[in-house]
Amino acid sequence: MNPDDHFEEMAAGLDRYATVPEDVLLDVVTRDGACMWLYTNENEPSWTGDEVSDRELAARICAGCPVRRECLELELRTAGPATVGVWGALSDEDRRALYPVWVARRSRAESDVDGGPSA
Numbered sequence: 001m002n003p004d005d006h007f008e009e010m011a012a013g014l015d016r017y018a019t020v021p022e023d024v025l026l027d028v029v030t031r032d033g034a035c036m037w038l039y040t041n042e043n044e045p046s047w048t049g050d051e052v053s054d055r056e057l058a059a060r061i062c063a064g065c066p067v068r069r070e071c072l073e074l075e076l077r078t079a080g081p082a083t084v085g086v087w088g089a090l091s092d093e094d095r096r097a098l099y100p101v102w103v104a105r106r107s108r109a110e111s112d113v114d115g116g117p118s119a
């Protein structure tokens with residue numbers, strides 16, 4: 001699969017959250033996010049301060065998170081291309097690559113709802 005298809009598929013996986021209000025996403029992520037549970041249970045991961053190892057550790061935590069798509073949707077909406085760190089199981093670099101694909105997909109969907117492009 002080429003990278004464009006990969007990000008298109010990933011953006012398509014977020015379509016179901018397009019109409020979910022931001023405050024609902026935030027509630028779900030803060031309630032059920034794996035990283036939130038780690039902190040509230042005083043079981044904070046062992047951050048090293050090294051960017052590569054900390055990114056790998058964050059990615060491992062995210063990989064087992066039950067709300068990673070909701071988290072990714074929220075991050076794309078709120079931080080957009082200015083995103084930093086690992087959120088939604090993706091590095092900031094991957095989210096920056098995903099962001100324009102996600103925006104274009106949402107624009108097409110809105111255009112379809114509005115009756116398509118005007119002549």
Ligand code: SF4
Pocket residue numbers: 029032033034035036061062063065066067068069071072086087088089
């Ligand atoms: S996907 Fe990662 S950053 Fe987002 S809530 Fe889950 S563990 Fe936290």
